[in-house]
Amino acid sequence: MEYTNIAYVLAAVLFILGIKRLSSPKTARSGNTIASVGMLIAIVATLVSYDLLDFQTIAIGMIIGAIIGAFFAIKVEMTQMPQMVAIFNGFGGGASALVAAAEYFNPANPSTFNSATIAISVFVGTLTFTGSFIAFGKLQGFVSGKPIVFPGQKILNALIAISIVFLGVYTVSMGADADPYFYGLVALAALIGITLTIPIGGADMPVVISLLNSYSGVAASATGFVLMNNGLIISGALVGASGLILTNIMCKGMNRSLANVIFGAVGLVQEASSSDGKQIQVKSASTEEVAMILEAAEKIIVVPGYGLAVAQAQHAIREVADFLENMGKKVLYAIHPVAGRMPGHMNVLLAEANVPYEQLLDLDQVNPEFEDCDVAIVLGANDVVNPAARHDTGSPIYGMPILDVDKSKTVLVNKRTMNPGFAGIQNELFGFDNTLMVFGDAKAMLTDLHKDLKEL
């Protein structure tokens, strides 16, 4: 048993070293390999040091799991990474809950502490499982991506939460007669995972995914307490911390509190306040005109948003950008923290299209760059470039840090239609004197633009 614990500590050290190497894209890939070696050590140590393991069951499970995991990992499109991470969060939470449940039915060291950690682990794990599947469904389009709200929703959630506390306490205190309470706990944990996730939608998804990521770590840690296993506790804590940090970054990127994201249901509530909006007069331009504007420009900043991912236009924009760079122009990309549907979503898409990562700038780095920017190209982004966030105290996005695209000499906005963005508000940027709208699908528009640039 001593050796096993040493192996777990070694595995944890390798996870930490692996994550440390994620501090730069240069070393990141080796970091991932180091972490995977840590996992291998933990698995092998477990297999060799416990007696009476059911190797047949383990082998079957691992083969099935490996096939499913490898299939997803190879097949998934980069635009679908948010769904992938969402469903994996669910599997992680589910695995932890199942382990804790197995321990409940056959406790190795029964005690109040043991029962309490089992209850916590099952609760967090099950909530993560169902919540992640709803998040997956929303991103994949199986469930409406819009926030689903109904009267009494908050009261219902509060009632479920209170019931869960009672069932948890009974599960711990009833000893051998706790089964009905335990099943009740599982059922309500599954239910609250759903009811807490359905009212959140669209642009708030990055927060939800980060939070569920954190929960999957917390669940693993709780299971570590159940089994008194250092390896699970440390790894779970790392993942929990990671998810929490990302959640915090996403909330800051929207200037909203976590409570506001979870309970606020933006999008439906605000529609009323935005419908008083004045009609905005927009000017639209053709791709030929855009090509001429770009020809005269020296510094161009591309602002990608979720629309770019939907249109799968990452390769198309890179081709246009390459062409412009060959004409001697400077091209940068401005990445807002909440652009897309998960943290870093745009970066991965552009990396897939071979855009060098040095060209991708964060909010703080890029905002001064707009001062002397000739053309800003906004592709499928909306709320993150809405100047109302600066001055309109009545706007739902007031206070949100935005990309200062309006400071550029010309702003080109590509959208499919004039429909407002996720927050349900019209964007005054579209009516600015220096703004031109280029309507159409991002990929088709960029392909046409590329052709027109060549024909100049």
Added chain:
Amino acid sequence: MDMINIFTVFILAIFVGFEIITKVPPTLHTPLMSGSNAISGIAIVGAIIATKVGGELGTWLGLIAVIFATVNVVGGFMVTDRMLKMFKRK
């Protein structure tokens, strides 16, 4: 291992986590998430042990847990590698 020890480990691990993860640049946040997915697959250790403790029901729960956790481990590390190999300099 007693309770105090195990809480000490937990608290220290959280601090280490915060220290190292705040240094991950935004451009790598998606690989960080998929990589941490893989690490939370550490539940596989518990799942392997569960196949032993459980008797009939425990074995079934353990089997499903092994499947879930392996999906996380294999899928998580593989997709993270696939992403990270795309990040290139000029």
